[in-house]
Amino acid sequence: MQILVPHLKDITGTLGNELSGRKIALCATGSVSITESPKIARLLMRHGAEVIVVLTPKAAEFISPMIFEWSTGNAPITKLTGKVEHVELVSSSSRVDLVLIAPCTANTLGKVASGICDEPVSTLACTALGARIPILIASAMHEPMHRNPIVRQAKEKLEQAGVKFIEGPLVESKSKIAEPEEILRAVMSLIGNKAADANKGKATPNRNEIERDLSDLSFVITAGATREPIDNVRYITNASTGKMGVALAEEALSRGARSVCLIHGPGVAIPDGFRRGDRIQIESVVTTQEMLESVTSRLSREKYDVLISAAAPADYAPASPVAGKISTSDNPTLDLRLVATKKIVSRAKEDYPKTFVVAFKAEHALDNEDLAARAFKALKTSGVDLIAANNVSRTDIGFGSDFNEVYMVMKNRAGAKHLLKASKNEIASGILDAMLEEIQSTSSASL
């Protein structure tokens, strides 16, 4: 395999290191969805992976291999030569950690299920299956092809052999390829650093065996800002986008959480996969009072083990919202009287003391020592179990950013734990690790 221009790999790890040290063979086949493949390659690289592209002859007709050279910094494999590339990619020195076929046509699916190896993608997939390298297939095809019983049988056969599938929605009579972010999540849960470390020494990594350390826990997670009406058209809010809460829900689900209820404010982008998930419920609210009612109603109806309050509920609301629209000509100046809203975490902890509560504390322009000190003070007064404090005056992390950096303080730990700047998914994973550690140390102390 020829290594091309190193500067093309400059994007490696810019969004996270979950896949660092992982090598992925990204196989693309002759589907219109191949336009997504360079995006998928770049996204995997941005999360630390090395990507080697393998193309069927039809795929190389649809999109020039040159695009993949540019996307990955590696020469794509378009035909098998005397170097036996399919063997090289599964042999110890340059063994890939995953074969990802995205998009996968009905044709390639059928060939792999039947052991046909007549071009680079089917040959690599067949070799990888024998070499016990995980295979993930993101199929894309017209609905009749997808419904074809023979195609379905081929899929079932591959699933029995341990191949994993990720499917997108059925739209305009097409079974679409899953979104790049959903494919990334599936890749991370198969071979992300945590998953792969958990599988070290095992010959056949199997999705069911991959780290599912949250499978005993159910979560209520809040996300985003709330709005408090001034009149029927104006409101008070803040800059929270809900990305941190969504990342926490994603991580909890990928680590096997029994159930997740995501309660979010207006404008939060909910991943498509959440709408199809069977372990996730989604509720949308507008005001802080509605968020409070939604959280307490959830906690009263079902037993939830953990509440993670990642939302930034508006903490002041106009004392007397006006019906209709306040006229500026009648009111050239306007005095607003604001009242503090109820604190969701304190109320939840008071009424449901057995629920483990994680709270976020947004502080403005403090140094790190002050940040940790304020978090410790809040831990004592609020009664919550873990506080993640961040500095919202920084524009490179926090509100709206894909990154965060937090100081965590918890009841059973003397000092603060610092999670350095990383993607919100990595920070979410670090918070869940600390939460689990704290739950375990509390239950062992009470034995």
Ligand SMILES: Cc1cc2nc3c(=O)[nH]c(=O)nc-3n(C[C@H](O)[C@H](O)[C@H](O)COP(=O)(O)O)c2cc1C
């Ligand atoms: C424009 C176009 C789009 C196609 N899209 C798909 C598709 O999304 N899924 C699929 O299974 N086949 C699709 N096909 C048919 C495949 O290209 C055809 O079955 C081909 O033999 C697949 O070869 P490969 O699997 O070796 O890449 C498409 C064909 C054309 C001309």
